[in-house]
Structures are given as structure tokens and as C-alpha cells.
Amino acid sequence: MGLRERKKQATRRALQEAAARLTLERGLEHVTVEEIAAEADVSTRTFFNYFATKEEALLGDVPSAPDEEARRIFAEGGPTGGFVDDLITLLTASLISAEGLAAHREAMRLRKQLMEREPQLLPGMLARFHNMEQELSRAVAERTGASPEDARPQLVAATAMAVTRHTVKCLHFAEGEGVADVRAVLRDAFRHVGDAYSPPND
Amino acid sequence: MGLRERKKQATRRALQEAAARLTLERGLEHVTVEEIAAEADVSTRTFFNYFATKEEALLGDVPSAPDEEARRIFAEGGPTGGFVDDLITLLTASLISAEGLAAHREAMRLRKQLMEREPQLLPGMLARFHNMEQELSRAVAERTGASPEDARPQLVAATAMAVTRHTVKCLHFAEGEGVADVRAVLRDAFRHVGDAYSPPND
DNA sequence: AGAAAGCTTGCACGGCATGCAACTATTGAC
């Protein structure tokens, strides 16, 4: 990786960190782009070369699409053939991979803090989840061979994203403990949804 | 209702309609608040007395909380005792009531058009759904007696909202036909989710 | 009729976000 690229990444991170720190200190309303840029030692104009809006700098760099390889395998009906199992594999392969969770734990904690402090950021976050949902929906449609106008893959994907969000939340709670059992949490969540809505019960 | 109140509502509607019309004509980027206000015969400043942002004027006035009475009944375990049935009752009582759908069909068509034309509006829309989800989650928690730190009601509510969104989308497709069977669509959707996630199948 | 309450409006102001053109730094070829 060349010098140019390294510098760019450094600037990007500096801007993100400055934005997060200042926002947690004073609240987003009382932080200007000018200040963030100054903190990262670049001009205001440069800030907007990296982020389209002030909020964008705070949302971090989460993958909004699953790993291409994992996606292909899922779409083709693999790896096991069991729908829920394979869905879990797809989800853990990218969106909430065990490594990803371990590596970005600090970043996630930060984002959670930001969300609580600044609800204005929520819509943007939700929009990202929505993008993931769309990707997921396409993968499900491919796997099941549903026609494009069939809205059910969308429904399945939306539910899966709900489960994913729930899982992330649970992992936040269980912060001290091991994160190795993402699969187990996901599985429990899917089961719970299935139980709630499948048979006529209460 | 006094004259004052009537005038306010008229102004509000005029602003919303002007905003929607101009946006569909030219695209949101090429419409200024000044123009919207002028179209509704009020000052720019007055626009901001009604809406906090330009986008807000385009999102319409959807109920973000269920009817209080229906909510209470659901929370207390009624009306039938069957979870899915009662959930459907709660949803149709307010968020997607048959009357509401019939009455605001035109408004919904408009909003759908706007969403497709201007994706920037999506985050705001999603945030509204999220609010409904929170309300729903509280109702579910109350009904099931779950403790506040239990995240499962959240999960159930998120899934229910996914189903609701799906249902609204389906109703959009089936625009020409009767809307009387909202319950049936909801029931099918819940069943489909249950089938997808409950037993180990594909 | 007249006071009280509520809305509208103009004005001033600061911040966001973009286009453009000049400048500076990295890269790659020779």
C-alpha cells in the first residue's frame, strides 16, 4: 500500500475520531465541521472530500454487503442445505463475523454511546441496516428461486435483520463474556421468532 | 373546531402538498423551502413553524403510536388470548386500519412515489417505523410480563414491524382489489415467517 | 370593546454543503 493511500486512511480515521470525541464531549449541535477538521489538521473543505455530511463521519465504516463468496454459496443452496443454518453462516461470515466483533468491539461501544447521546444519528444507522436487508433479500430470492415480484424474500430478510440487530444488542450486554457463540445467540433468536409466530400459541 | 385551528390545518396541508408536488416535478434538490412556502402563500419563516426540516413536510402525518385503547387491551392479554390474533388486532386497530388505508390511499401512493424518486427520504421513513416498533415492543413486554432488560419483546416487535411493512407493500401491489382482508395478509405473512424459522427445513 | 393568547412575518445570523480554480504532494517513466 502506497504512501498516498496510507495518508488518506489516517486522515479518515483522524476525522472520525475527532468527530466522535468532540460529539461525546459537547453534543453534536455544539460541534462544527470546522472544529472537527481543525482537530484532524485538515481544512474544512477536506472534511467534505471524505464525508458528505457531518453525521456520516460518526457512523463508522461497517460493511453493508455480505462477503461475496459467502453470498454466492448461500445463493446456491449451500453450505449445508438447511435454511436457518446457512442463513446464520451467511450472517456471521460478514455482517457480524466473530473476528469483526472482536476487532471492532471498541468501535461498536463508541457507536452505541453515540446513538444514545445523539438520536439524530439513528435514521442514518437504520438506513444502513436497510441496505443490508436489501442485499440479504436478493440473496434469499436467488436461493429460493422466487420471482422478482414475490415480496416474501423481502419479508424473510427483514426478519433476519431484526434477529441480527437483536443479536448485536445481546452481545453488547454480554460484553465481558465470550463472543464465540454468536451462532448460538442467532439460533436462539430465530427459534424464538419461529416459536412466537408459527403455531397458534401465546 | 375554531377558525384558528382550521386555518392551521389548511396551511399545513397546503405546505405538504406544495412540497410533494414540486418535489415530484423537479426533484428535491431543485426545490427550496422558499418556493414551497411561496406556493402555500406563507413566509419562509412560517414553513419552519410547521416543519423542522424540508424532508419532514414530505413524510406526511402517519400515526406512530397505536390507538391507546387497543394497546391497553392487547397489553392485558386480550381480546382473544391468542398472541398472533391479538397482535393482528392491535396492528389493524391503528397503524394499518382498514379505514385508514382506504382513506389515505392517495396519500400512500404519493409517499411511495416520493420514496422512489428521493431515496434521501428513506432514513426518515425508517425512523418512523422504528418508533412504531418501540411502541409495539413496550406493549409486547407488558403483555408477556417480560423484565425491562429482556430483549425478546424487542425482537418480536421488530419482526412484527417487518411483517407490517411487508403487508403495506403487498397492499400497494393489490391496489385495485379489495383491502378488506388486511388481516388475512398479515396472518399469511406471520405464518410464512413462522414456517421459515421454526422447524429445521428449507 | 378591549385585553389576552396565539400565529405570522421580517431580519439577522451561523452553519452546512458544493463548485471551481489554484496549489501541493505522490507516483511512475525515463
Add this chain to the structure above:
DNA sequence: GTCAATAGTTGCATGCCGTGCAAGCTTTCT
């Protein structure tokens, strides 16, 4: 190492968004 090509940074000008405030107008209530 030199030099041209390429990519990134910066300042400037600009337009729009959104808010606080104070003055004026309209509805409401008595």
C-alpha cells in the same frame, strides 16, 4: 534525479437550511 501525469488539499464564493428574536396581526375570550 528529473519531469510529467495524476491525485489530493485548500481557499473562496455561493446558496440554502434552520433558529432566535421582536414587532405586528388575528382570533378568542370576557
